[in-house]
Amino acid sequence: MTCKKGGIRVYQARRGEDLTASMLREVWPRRLHRATLLPLDGELLRYRTANTAPEARVDICARGFWTRGQRTFLDIRVFDPMAASHRELSLEAVHHRNELEKIRAYGDRILQVDHGTFTPLVFTTSGAAWPPRLGASTQD
Template sequence: MLREVCRDVSIEPNLLPMDGEQLQYRTANEARVDVSARGFWTREQRAFMDIRIFDPMAACHRGISLEAAHQRNEQEKIRAYGDMIQHVDQGSFTLLVFTTSGGMGPKSKCFYSRLADVIQKRSTSQGATLSPG
């Protein structure tokens, strides 16, 4: 669906190597995320998305709310990639966190809402140009 509304969509793109940048969290030098696309959130800016699926019934999530489990998983990914993408790649970073039972975290809901809006706007504008006058 991203290819319908964005340019330069890439699967598992490598992030730019760090060149002396000092980041808050330690990041692997040859890091990669799951998807990137140009122009998703901001015109011409590259958006990077990383996907995580977790089992909310796993032992590590027992005793915490589903909301807290989503937040924990999001924070782990932000620590791994957020600073690097923002400061080195000059892009935006969106986490797509899902549960094994089909639930999605707040940032994932925001992403899919934006995707639906962009697809709808694009189809509306194409329909307007294709309509007989």
């Protein structure tokens, strides 16, 4: 479960993406797809941990999801709540930390460069989800 090089964690994450996209299509029949973010062109991002890779991608992109005509980018993280690094934290705190890591990696770039909104989707390996702070990256 905690393998950093793939295996079951990667399989579960991809399965989570597929399942989430499938459920979103049920309530949001418009086209959903993986999206490569626009390349940076000298923009200064707020966080040192921001993803600045030229081929950075997010798991799901949908137009008009939160705001009419605007693209919403969603990225999924699956984590193991039983990992040693989480033992001292509450489940809510671990969910929040994972959510913030996603926001810091993608939120500012999506707002500044892609002019969209960003919503992180965080799940445990057993499928539990904490309600995300929807649009959190747009209110920082």
